[in-house]
Amino acid sequence: MDYIKYEIWKRRSALEFLTIALSKGRILGETMELFNRIKMHFDNVSEDSRKLVFEFKDYDMRLILSKPTDVPTFVEHGVADLGVAGKDVLLEDRKDVFELLDLKLARCRMVVAVPEDRAPGVPIYRVATKYPHIAESFFLKKAQPVEIIKLNGSVELGPLLGLSDAIVDIVATGHTLRENHLKVEEVICPISARLIANQVSFRLKSGQIQELLGKIKAVV
Numbered sequence: 295m296d297y298i299k300y301e302i303w304k305r306r307s308a309l310e311f312l313t314i315a316l317s318k319g320r321i322l323g324e325t326m327e328l329f330n331r332i333k334m335h336f337d338n339v340s341e342d343s344r345k346l347v348f349e350f351k352d353y354d355m356r357l358i359l360s361k362p363t364d365v366p367t368f369v370e371h372g373v374a375d376l377g378v379a380g381k382d383v384l385l386e387d388r389k390d391v392f393e394l395l396d397l398k399l400a401r402c403r404m405v406v407a408v409p410e411d412r413a414p415g416v417p418i419y420r421v422a423t424k425y426p427h428i429a430e431s432f433f434l435k436k437a438q439p440v441e442i443i444k445l446n447g448s449v450e451l452g453p454l455l456g457l458s459d460a461i462v463d464i465v466a467t468g469h470t471l472r473e474n475h476l477k478v479e480e481v482i483c484p485i486s487a488r489l490i491a492n493q494v495s496f497r498l499k500s501g502q503i504q505e506l507l508g509k510i511k512a513v514v
């Protein structure tokens with residue numbers, strides 16, 4: 295495709311299609327099941343493929359696969375009209391997007407966890423987390439000054455290695471905490487995947503968005 299044709303294709307697709315940014319990883323399977331429940335079948339959308347943009351002319355829809363933390367960025371900038379993102383990512387990054395619906399997928403909890411053998415009442419000074427903003431506002435509300443140490447994963451290592459007294463992280467089955475001799479000290483909030491919308495698209499493409507929203511609401 296030459297450059298001009300490519301530009302025309304890009305602009306036409308953006309206008310004609312409803313573009314939805316999906317999170318690769320854990321949420322993707324459950325999101326595709328949700329679409330199946332509303333009789334929308336998106337064949338070949340899988341992170342096993344290296345393809346990242348999928349067009350479905352029958353539905354006037356385009357799906358893009360992105361890292362979970364990037365979904366709100368694509369939606370805020372309007373290159374995706376809608377997105378499916380975890381509430382954890384929305385709370386952490388606070389992008390300017392509309393949160394339309396709790397999809398009740400990928401349900402888990404954001405918690406403060408500490409070593410199993412930690413005596414009650416011992417103060418927390420250092421917290422390791424992938425979610426520095428969530429952790430900061432949680433401890434700020436409690437007027438408890440803590441040092442936040444940002445990690446990008448395997449945060450359970452923080453207390454194990456003596457890097458931190460506690461972690462702020464997601465717990466689902468509790469398996470990871472148990473395996474690493476940690477326990478939940480406090481629940482910060484429940485987490486699940488949300489349907490989000492670009493603020494301009496929400497008005498410009500309200501017909502398409504409301505139709506899809508109605509179908510999804512009927513099954514969640």
Ligand SMILES: Nc1ncnc2c1ncn2[C@@H]1O[C@H](COP(=O)(O)OP(=O)(O)OP(=O)(O)O)[C@@H](O)[C@H]1O
Pocket residue numbers: 317318319320321361362363379380381382383400401402464465466467485486487
């Ligand atoms: N253990 C879990 N059980 C259920 N849902 C989870 C769990 N961990 C994370 N989630 C939810 O699923 C979303 C995506 O998580 P996933 O593990 O696929 O990606 P990530 O670890 O956030 O990103 P990446 O691995 O690409 O850095 C999270 O934003 C959260 O909302």
Ligand SMILES: O=P(O)(O)OC[C@H]1O[C@H](OP(=O)(O)OP(=O)(O)O)[C@H](O)[C@@H]1O
Pocket residue numbers: 446447448449463464465466467468469470471
């Ligand atoms: O309660 P569980 O069911 O054990 O799930 C909780 C784990 O899942 C997530 O980690 P993830 O697998 O995304 O890896 P990460 O540590 O690299 O973020 C989270 O950060 C916990 O470590």
